[in-house]
Amino acid sequence: MNYWIGQTLRVEFWKYPADTLHYWWEAQVYELRDEGVLVYMPLGFEFHHVGKNRLLRVDHQAYVALFVGRWYSGGPDLDADGKVLEYYWNIQTPPRFESNRIWQYDLEIDVRCRADHTCQSYDLEEFAVKAPLYPAEWVEQANRAVQQVEQHVRRQQWPVLPPEQGRSWLERI
Numbered sequence: 778m779n780y781w782i783g784q785t786l787r788v789e790f791w792k793y794p795a796d797t798l799h800y801w802w803e804a805q806v807y808e809l810r811d812e813g814v815l816v817y818m819p820l821g822f823e824f825h826h827v828g829k830n831r832l833l834r835v836d837h838q839a840y841v842a843l844f845v846g847r848w849y850s851g852g853p854d855l856d857a858d859g860k861v862l863e864y865y866w867n868i869q870t871p872p873r874f875e876s877n878r879i880w881q882y883d884l885e886i887d888v889r890c891r892a893d894h895t896c897q898s899y900d901l902e903e904f905a906v907k908a909p910l911y912p913a914e915w916v917e918q919a920n921r922a923v924q925q926v927e928q929h930v931r932r933q934q935w936p937v938l939p940p941e942q943g944r945s946w947l948e949r950i
Contacts, residue, residue: 778845778874780806780814788816788841789880790869792828794910799883800826804841808936813844813872814879815936820857837862837947842936843872843879848922849929850881851888852936854947861892861938863947866926868904868919884911884919888926891943896927 804816851866868886885904
């Protein structure tokens with residue numbers, strides 16, 4: 778990873794086995810660590826959902842940590858004042874860090890955690906349908922990653938903030 782603070786990157790999630798772009802957004806490199814890169818998306822950033830042919834201007838700011846070798850990425854979605862709305866985690870293949878983009882395959886499962894760190898998994902049915910199409914290691918790692926995310930949040934590991942009062946879930950497309 779040869780990124781610099783403030784660099785604009787494109788973050789992409791792809792679908793397997795079709796090898797098609799599912800969604801993407803642009804973000805600024807906010808923090809660099811040996812374990813990964815934290816990117817920032819400001820209030821009003823554009824989320825391009827290619828799979829649903831939608832462009833969404835997001836009404837909150839967000840940070841996403843993309844970890845070297847891990848089967849998940851995510852971080853806090855924040856209101857305009859910097860208060861945690863929720864944490865959103867993607868279960869995915871380990872990211873590939875390229876000069877101006879970071880990309881990975883989306884493995885369907887999402888884990889959402891409230892500001893108080895209570896978590897819920899989503900899209901398990903979609904994963905079950907797609908699982909026979911994935912390499913066996915991907916299925917095993919995806920299932921393991923759900924527990925790893927919940928443990929990551931409980932331990933308040935980077936970039937998870939101390940628990941706050943939980944709010945209602947954000948509306949997602």
